[in-house]
Amino acid sequence: MRKFVAFLAGAALCAVPVSSQAYEAICGPLGVLHYQKEKSYGGYVLYTNHRGGTRTYLINLEGSVVHEWNHGREAFMAELLPNGHLLRVEQGPGSPVTFGGWHGTLREYDWDGNVVWEYTIRDKNRVAHHGFDRLPNGNTAMLIWEKMSWDEMIAKGRDPKDPTVYKDGFKYPDGKVLEGVWPDAIIEVDPSGKIVWEFHVKDHIGTAKDQWDPNYHLPFGYIPAYFAGPDWTHWNSVRYNPKTDQYLVNSRDWGEMYIIDRKTKKMVWRWGNPYAYGAGSKEQGYARNGDQILFGSHDCNWLPNGNLSIFDNGTMRPSGNHSAVYEIERDGTFNGGKIVWSFKTKDSNSFYSDYQSAAQKLPNGNWQITSTNNGHVFEVTPDGEVVWEFVNPMSGDEPYCVRKDKNPWTQIHRAFRYAADSPQLRGRDLKPIRKLAPSCPDWQTLLKYKPSPNGDEAPKVENTPASDQKGSDYAMPKK
Numbered sequence: 001m002r003k004f005v006a007f008l009a010g011a012a013l014c015a016v017p018v019s020s021q022a023y024e025a026i027c028g029p030l031g032v033l034h035y036q037k038e039k040s041y042g043g044y045v046l047y048t049n050h051r052g053g054t055r056t057y058l059i060n061l062e063g064s065v066v067h068e069w070n071h072g073r074e075a076f077m078a079e080l081l082p083n084g085h086l087l088r089v090e091q092g093p094g095s096p097v098t099f100g101g102w103h104g105t106l107r108e109y110d111w112d113g114n115v116v117w118e119y120t121i122r123d124k125n126r127v128a129h130h131g132f133d134r135l136p137n138g139n140t141a142m143l144i145w146e147k148m149s150w151d152e153m154i155a156k157g158r159d160p161k162d163p164t165v166y167k168d169g170f171k172y173p174d175g176k177v178l179e180g181v182w183p184d185a186i187i188e189v190d191p192s193g194k195i196v197w198e199f200h201v202k203d204h205i206g207t208a209k210d211q212w213d214p215n216y217h218l219p220f221g222y223i224p225a226y227f228a229g230p231d232w233t234h235w236n237s238v239r240y241n242p243k244t245d246q247y248l249v250n251s252r253d254w255g256e257m258y259i260i261d262r263k264t265k266k267m268v269w270r271w272g273n274p275y276a277y278g279a280g281s282k283e284q285g286y287a288r289n290g291d292q293i294l295f296g297s298h299d300c301n302w303l304p305n306g307n308l309s310i311f312d313n314g315t316m317r318p319s320g321n322h323s324a325v326y327e328i329e330r331d332g333t334f335n336g337g338k339i340v341w342s343f344k345t346k347d348s349n350s351f352y353s354d355y356q357s358a359a360q361k362l363p364n365g366n367w368q369i370t371s372t373n374n375g376h377v378f379e380v381t382p383d384g385e386v387v388w389e390f391v392n393p394m395s396g397d398e399p400y401c402v403r404k405d406k407n408p409w410t411q412i413h414r415a416f417r418y419a420a421d422s423p424q425l426r427g428r429d430l431k432p433i434r435k436l437a438p439s440c441p442d443w444q445t446l447l448k449y450k451p452s453p454n455g456d457e458a459p460k461v462e463n464t465p466a467s468d469q470k471g472s473d474y475a476m477p478k479k
Helices: 002-008 150-155
Strands: 027-029 031-035 044-048 055-060 064-070 075-080 086-091 104-109 115-120 126-134 140-146 184-189 195-200 235-241 246-251 256-261 266-271 298-302 308-312 324-330 337-343 358-361 367-371 376-380 386-391 402-404 416-418
Touching: 044 075, 075 416, 086 126, 104 126, 140 235, 184 246, 235 298, 246 298, 266 324, 298 358, 308 358
Parallel strands: 126 235
Antiparallel strands: 027 402, 031 386, 044 055, 044 416, 055 064, 075 086, 086 104, 104 115, 126 140, 140 184, 184 195, 235 246, 246 256, 256 266, 298 308, 308 324, 324 337, 358 367, 367 376, 376 386
């Protein structure tokens, strides 16, 4: 055991300053790896496994379960509502679309696991996917994909000779064929399930700066191929701002965030990729990002100070794949904004997820970051110090202590942090029930870190005097 612990001793990202080199290993520990209680925001973490698991967990920062919901069905993600209920997205049969992020059903559970509300939109023309938001008035906003024919898309201006036009249908690897192109829409449903407000990308296709250009898309040959074809815009998060009556949404494929005014149904701000509307001026290419900032981004949010946040996956970034979290301050113009805070690691091996993921700014200024691909959730201070780190030990509903390469599957789409006195948890019994992975070692005790006085630089070594050495490297010139 001693040798094994030594092998893993560098595995925690927490143990390394934000500017350091990464630790790389095929095998690594699962569970809570690090916790600096005095610097952490504290509270509790809610998550459900992205695919494969049937439960939702509420854990403390020591890795103990304080509450769980057993749903009997797998899901995409879950979030607590101010009334303490759980809103969870779940898949079901009959979806023509199987792009990443599809689900079709929202279910609301009370604290005891009873279904108190649900809404399904999953048919041959519309499928709910990714994000949602419960509004203060009780309505629920959802993202949906909706079908357009390729003839409609061409009539809107798409070049019919574009190789991403699949007029005979897009063929999935399993041989199934998907007809049409599926741009995004926002729908708002009331508690009775009636759609009371909607916004459709298909109604705003054009070449103006507040429209979606019909000929902008990911390049032909992009993998998975549907991203450059029928999954044209691929929004993945939607958040409502009751102060401004506006929606904030994010497009993975376009590398942009948008603000949609609810009253006018117009795009009033966009940021992240000026090439999407013909404004990019720098040349893009090998190792050159040009003017584009976001690549494959996820999880946009309004912040209390008026700024915005985004998880930038950095997928297919020309200068190299590298994830980051940004806080953006807008300047009042249509496409203006500057990054006022960011977090990334010097080496992408420490922190990178090519799909999904999330960032939540906590009330004390710390951030909780979810890196989906490895089920990696951690908390950083404003200075970038990692004060809590967790790698999901649950695959399906079974705990594991160690992950080897990609086995087991441990993905988390988004995790959420809540204080004990938050509206979501106030008055609840939050005593530990059991350890999330009870048979696993106490990794945070075993993974003690001893910093090198050289930081991320190689130790300095003074060679012995040349006169004491033999060999050509130390040969002295003859006088």
